[in-house]
Amino acid sequence: MRVLVLGQGKTGKLVAEVAAERGHSVHTLDVAENANATALTPPMLAGVDVVIDFTTPEAVVGNMRACLATGARMVIGTTGWYAQLPEMRGLAERKQAGLLYGTNYSLGVQVTLQLAEQLAKALKGKGYKFSIEETHHTSKLDAPSGTAISLQQSLEKGDAATAGLEIASHRVGDASGLHVVEAKSAADRIVITHEAFNRRGFAEGAVRAAEWLQGRTGCYDFRDIYTQI
Numbered sequence: 001m002r003v004l005v006l007g008q009g010k011t012g013k014l015v016a017e018v019a020a021e022r023g024h025s026v027h028t029l030d031v032a033e034n035a036n037a038t039a040l041t042p043p044m045l046a047g048v049d050v051v052i053d054f055t056t057p058e059a060v061v062g063n064m065r066a067c068l069a070t071g072a073r074m075v076i077g078t079t080g081w082y083a084q085l086p087e088m089r090g091l092a093e094r095k096q097a098g099l100l101y102g103t104n105y106s107l108g109v110q111v112t113l114q115l116a117e118q119l120a121k122a123l124k125g126k127g128y129k130f131s132i133e134e135t136h137h138t139s140k141l142d143a144p145s146g147t148a149i150s151l152q153q154s155l156e157k158g159d160a161a162t163a164g165l166e167i168a169s170h171r172v173g174d175a176s177g178l179h180v181v182e183a184k185s186a187a188d189r190i191v192i193t194h195e196a197f198n199r200r201g202f203a204e205g206a207v208r209a210a211e212w213l214q215g216r217t218g219c220y221d222f223r224d225i226y227t228q229i
Contacts, residue, residue, distance in 0.1 A: 001025070001214055003207075004048045006034060006063055007055035009139070011077065014203040015052055022207060031059055040066035050075060050098075050210040057081050057142055064088050064099070073098035075210045077105060077202070079146030089219040100213045102222025103146030105205030109179070110226045112194040113154045116181050119192065120158025128183040128190075130155055130162050135170040135178040143169040147179055150223070155181070205229070 001024045005016045008030035019026045027048070029039055040063060045051070050073045053063055057080030064084075067074050068091045076099070085101070092099040104110070120130065132155075134148040144167040155162040177196040182189060196202070208229040209222060 001211065002047060002049045003027070003210060004029065004045075004051045006051060006053045006059075007031065007078070009054060011199045011202055012054040014199050015054060015077070015206050018200075018203045018207045019052075019210070022211075024207075031055060034059075034063070037062040037066040042070050045070045045072050048072065049214050052206055052210055053078050054206075061088070065091065068092050068095055068097040068099060071095045071097045073210075073213045073216070074100070075206055075213060076101040077206050079103050080142035082146075092217075092219050096217045098213050098216045099219045100209055100222060100225070101220075102209070102226075103150045104177075104202065105209060105222060105226075106194075106196060106201040107205060107226060108196075108201060109147055109194055110223060112179065112181075112192060113150055113223060115192050116151050117154040117158040119181070119183060119190065120155040120162055122158075123183055123190075124159040124161070126185070128185045130165055131168070131182045131184070132165060133168040133170070133178075133180045133182075135172055135175050137174045137176065138171045140171060143171065145169065145177070145179075147177070151179060151181055 003019045003024045003026050005028045016026050016028050051067050052075045054077040060078040060081050061084050132151050134145045148167045176198050179194045181192040212229045
């Protein structure tokens with residue numbers, strides 16, 4: 001598979017490494033080489049099977065517009081752009097492109113999201129108060145994290161009364177990612193924690209998602225397909 005990785009930050013570089021380890025042909029572009037998506041021309045994209053984006057909230061929408069307009073397949077690891085999701089979904093469908101997005105490509109995080117929903121459902125109406133806390137590296141631009149927002153949505157699916165739950169965000173050093181969901185009552189406390197030791201799980205999940213997306217069209221949320229990769 002011919003893979004184009006957009007973004008050469010720490011996660012983007014690791015995605016490129018993992019893709020190469022899994023036997024794929026890899027080309028990379030950093031933000032400076034692709035200002036305003038100018039490098040993403042139809043001839044250039046014609047030689048690519050899947051594009052994986054780990055750039056910035058400011059760059060990703062332009063990248064999607066350029067790639068999806070050609071019918072390309074894209075895996076989006078960047079967060080902070082979901083206000084434009086309806087537009088991007090519509091573009092993918094019109095151009096018979098493939099778009100797979102996710103707030104977190106770690107399989108462990110996906111299981112954590114399911115556990116949060118189940119916990120909220122089980123404790124609904126039983127006097128528990130929920131909270132969400134997340135910690136990431138100082139170079140992460142969006143806050144709260146996309147994963148924390150997904151946890152918020154999972155809790156709301158389990159119990160609508162948790163809607164609008166405040167998220168406490170921290171940016172510390174080179175932290176890879178810590179997410180904590182707490183349910184507390186007058187009698188006890190239940191805590192669900194996911195801690196990433198490094199970025200390897202995110203990178204492997206994104207590459208496996210790209211392998212899954214090859215040859216498919218339409219728009220997909222990683223939460224809905226992660227058990228298939």
